[in-house]
Amino acid sequence: MKKIEEKVFRFIDRHNLIEKKDNLLISLSGGPDSVFLIHFLSKFKKRFDIRIGAFHLNHMLRGAESDADEKFCARLADKLGLDFYCTKRDILSEAKKNKISVEEAGRMVRYSELEEIALENHFNKIATAHNCDDNSETVLLNFIKGSGLSGISGIPARRGNIIRPVLCLDKSEILSYLKISKINFRLDSSNLSSDFERNFLRNKIIPLLEENLNPNFSQTVFRNSENFRNLLSGIEETLERFVSGFVRKHQTEIEISKDAFLKLPEGFYGIFIKTILEKYLNIQASFVDVNKVLSLLDKTAGLKVEISGGYNVHNERNSLTIKRPLNSKDEIVKIKVGSEVVIPAGKLKIENVSASKIALTNKKNIEYISADTIEGDFELRCWKKGDKFIPLGMNHSKKVSDFLTDQKIKPSEKKSRQVLLNNQKIVWVIGERIDERFKVNKNTKRILKLTLN
Known part of the structure; x- marks a missing residue:
């Protein structure tokens, strides 16, 4: 046990993942990896001098089993004296609606919810329990699909405010630790099926590689992926010095x-x-x-x-x-809070921010809006004949067409201008002005930042 704990300490220190006074929100599924992580960080909370909270996403994919996972996580957090946050989302419906895999929909929703809860509850970092085996699966999957050097660089120990403190551990080490410590955890029955790409690698391919070629396959891949990541970082730094000379955005x-x-x-x-x-x-x-x-x-x-x-x-x-070719007049793009999309005018991002993070400027590509009346997803489309909104600073509605004319937008550009909507109301004429009804005031409880880069 002590050997495994020391291995995690060294990994955390080497990558500077945790600092004193950090507030960590742990992604807790109830499986062995996240249960190990939450017990480890709770056990050494005073040593690290940190605050911890736990988040669980009920994917609603396995009926009563998913509900049992949620109850297990809630009881565990309570036992450890941690704040617990939980969200229930129909991941299967999300996957169908966005025409993506169930795995991708789950990942997208999970990170979106984690970011939102972290922001609302003052957690400066999010900790996930990806392990060395997860890294091997990622590297193999990316290599098979031909994703290049970045793909075989594997899972980073840190990306932005997301940290992965147990990335250095094999699954077997985690299971051994939990067994010796008599710590219970949940098992996801869907992991036993080889229908999903990752499960196929985990259940069929990697065991054969370990049995016939390299019993330490995951650790070997982990070391190599770190080397590839360092190489990629060096290449990107080199390229960055050249970019300004021949790339114009x-x-x-x-x-x-x-x-x-x-x-x-x-x-x-x-x-x-x-x-x-x-x-x-x-x-x-x-x-x-x-x-x-x-x-x-x-x-x-x-x-x-x-x-x-x-x-x-x-x-x-x-x-x-x-x-990109100009969007069709009839094309509607759905955008979730915490995500970004590429549009003809650039990259549009919508994110939660606290009032203390507001930095007012005269730039038309950055806006802050009140999210108190926002419902569900945003929609993005080209403006249409008859569209109206209340331009910020006015007390009456105005046709978008007339507004763009007043802004001296060229006729050739005018037809391709887009609007951001929520609940059928125009929130922002992209790159020009927000609607008066969505302005931030002293009573605003929740704020969104809209950025066009």
């Missing part, structure tokens, strides 16, 4: 100078394009995407290719221009 597109790009060592071409697509356009670029872009370098000007995210790459005489 306009409001709705990115332009790469071909002459300057071709002066790079050829070995950098692929990783450079992938990094630019991910950093500036938030595209998880595949091997195919990167090759499509590179194929234009020796082709005739005027050609274009389509890549992930609905973007087109245009081969100009002296540059490659990457942009």
